[in-house]
Amino acid sequence: MINEYYLFKDNEKQGPYNHNELMDMGIGIHQMVLSPLAEDWQAASDLPEFDEYFKSAGIYVPVANNVANFGWRLLAYLIDDAVLFIAAVILWSLVVIIVRYTTGSFDTDSNTTDQELMIRLIAVVLWIFYNxxxxxxxxxGSIGKVICRLIVVDGNGQRLNFTTALARNLSKIISSFLCSLGFFAMLWSPMKQCWHDQMAKTFVVRKT
Structure with a gap:
C-alpha cells in the first residue's frame, strides 16, 4: 500500500494511515511523518502532498521561494497608501464640518500648518491600526496585500494575533528611520524581511 504514512507521536511510531486519514486527524505542520515516498522522518509542512491542506487552513509556511519580493510589497503599499490618504482626508473633512457646526467657524487660513500636522497624525494612526x-x-493582510495576493504570517505560517500584528506595525516607525532604510532591508534579507518583520518575527508570503 503506497499510501502508508506513519506518525511519530507520544515517543512511538504510529500507523499506518492514509493521506485522507491524516487530514481528518487535523495533522499539524510540526508533526513528524514518515512518508511512503521518503526514507526518513519529515515535518508535515515539508511534504508537498499536504500543501493544499495547509493552505486551505490559511497556513502558508514561509520558505525562500514563496516570500514576497520588493516589487509586490511596494505595489501593495502604494494601493494601501491611496486608500488611507482618501480615508484621512474624509475623516479630517468630517472634523472640519463638525467644528464649523458646533463653533460656527473654522479658520482654515491661519491653521494650515496645524491642519497638515493633524492630517499626518491621523494618517499614521490609521495606517498602524488599519494594517x-x-x-x-x-x-x-491589508486591502493592498489582498489585491496582490500577499498575506502576513508568523514563523509557522499561521495568522497573526492582534497583539503581534500591532507590534509589527508599530515597529514600522523604526523601519522608517534613516531614510526608510528598514524597509529596504528586505533587499538583502535571505527571507525578504524588513526590520519590522524581523522584530515581530513575521513574514510576508505570496499566495500561489
Whole structure:
C-alpha cells in the first residue's frame, strides 16, 4: 500500500494511515511523518502532498521561494497608501464640518500648518491600526496585500494575533528611520524581511 504514512507521536511510531486519514486527524505542520515516498522522518509542512491542506487552513509556511519580493510589497503599499490618504482626508473633512457646526467657524487660513500636522497624525494612526486589524483577520493582510495576493504570517505560517500584528506595525516607525532604510532591508534579507518583520518575527508570503 503506497499510501502508508506513519506518525511519530507520544515517543512511538504510529500507523499506518492514509493521506485522507491524516487530514481528518487535523495533522499539524510540526508533526513528524514518515512518508511512503521518503526514507526518513519529515515535518508535515515539508511534504508537498499536504500543501493544499495547509493552505486551505490559511497556513502558508514561509520558505525562500514563496516570500514576497520588493516589487509586490511596494505595489501593495502604494494601493494601501491611496486608500488611507482618501480615508484621512474624509475623516479630517468630517472634523472640519463638525467644528464649523458646533463653533460656527473654522479658520482654515491661519491653521494650515496645524491642519497638515493633524492630517499626518491621523494618517499614521490609521495606517498602524488599519494594517494590524486586517492582518489579524482571516484575510491576513491589508486591502493592498489582498489585491496582490500577499498575506502576513508568523514563523509557522499561521495568522497573526492582534497583539503581534500591532507590534509589527508599530515597529514600522523604526523601519522608517534613516531614510526608510528598514524597509529596504528586505533587499538583502535571505527571507525578504524588513526590520519590522524581523522584530515581530513575521513574514510576508505570496499566495500561489
Amino acid at each position: 494590524a486589524a486586517f492582518e489579524a483577520t482571516k484575510v491576513q
